[in-house]
Amino acid sequence: MPLQKKGLFVILIRMIVPIQILPSFLFYCYVTGITPGPANICSLSASLQFGRRQALKQWLGLFTGFFVDATAAVFIAYFLGTILNDYARYLSYIGAAYLIFLAMKMLRQDYSSESATTKKPGFFTGLFVNLTNAKVILFCITALTSFVLPYNQDFRPVLLAGFFLPFTGPLCNLVWLFTGVFLRKFFVDHAKIVNIAMALSLLLCALSLIFT
Numbered sequence: 001m002p003l004q005k006k007g008l009f010v011i012l013i014r015m016i017v018p019i020q021i022l023p024s025f026l027f028y029c030y031v032t033g034i035t036p037g038p039a040n041i042c043s044l045s046a047s048l049q050f051g052r053r054q055a056l057k058q059w060l061g062l063f064t065g066f067f068v069d070a071t072a073a074v075f076i077a078y079f080l081g082t083i084l085n086d087y088a089r090y091l092s093y094i095g096a097a098y099l100i101f102l103a104m105k106m107l108r109q110d111y112s113s114e115s116a117t118t119k120k121p122g123f124f125t126g127l128f129v130n131l132t133n134a135k136v137i138l139f140c141i142t143a144l145t146s147f148v149l150p151y152n153q154d155f156r157p158v159l160l161a162g163f164f165l166p167f168t169g170p171l172c173n174l175v176w177l178f179t180g181v182f183l184r185k186f187f188v189d190h191a192k193i194v195n196i197a198m199a200l201s202l203l204l205c206a207l208s209l210i211f212t
Contacts, residue, residue, distance in 0.1 A: 016161045025147045033172035036201035037135045040176040046121045047180030055177050061126025067166040073140035074162035103199040
């Protein structure tokens with residue numbers, strides 16, 4: 001990376017969070033993004049059942065939905081702040097209910113080529129998943145209220161953080177997506193076990209939203 005671009009990158013990062021907490025901030029983004037959740041499981045499922053091209057169409061919807069969530073979180077976190085704590089629990093219940101629905105649907109997934117009659121996921125499927133994804137909404141709000149707002153009272157750093165967040169979770173979605181592409185034969189041969197494992201992952205996500 002050229003020195004001028006590297007210097008600009010450092011300045012932008014320092015505007016968002018202090019350098020001393022940057023590792024914690026990035027680690028939080030990575031761990032939250034890579035762990036099982038609706039977007040990751042849906043990315044894996046789409047790539048297994050319909051291949052990379054169709055899964056990437058859904059991923060564009062996931063990215064757009066994440067961007068909308070992050071932008072909304074900027075305004076909500078900046079103008080409401082700690083008032084959100086009284087209402088976050090309701091978001092958790094809604095998200096948990098949706099995760100349980102996805103888990104039940106996952107148990108009936110078929111990854112073989114004979115399942116082509118199933119409706120293919122696309123842009124709007126991904127968009128809907130993340131617009132109703134309580135994990136993403138709570139992730140964005142927590143990132144802003146825990147790592148950005150305590151150190152910045154100006155709106156610009158908070159907005160920059162909001163623009164940065166969509167490049168965390170969706171990149172992790174790609175990891176799950178391409179995992180499905182490369183391991184498709186294994187998943188087809190062991191479809192029942194895979195479905196149960198992914199359904200249980202979604203149920204664990206639902207429980208974590210309710211009890212944390």
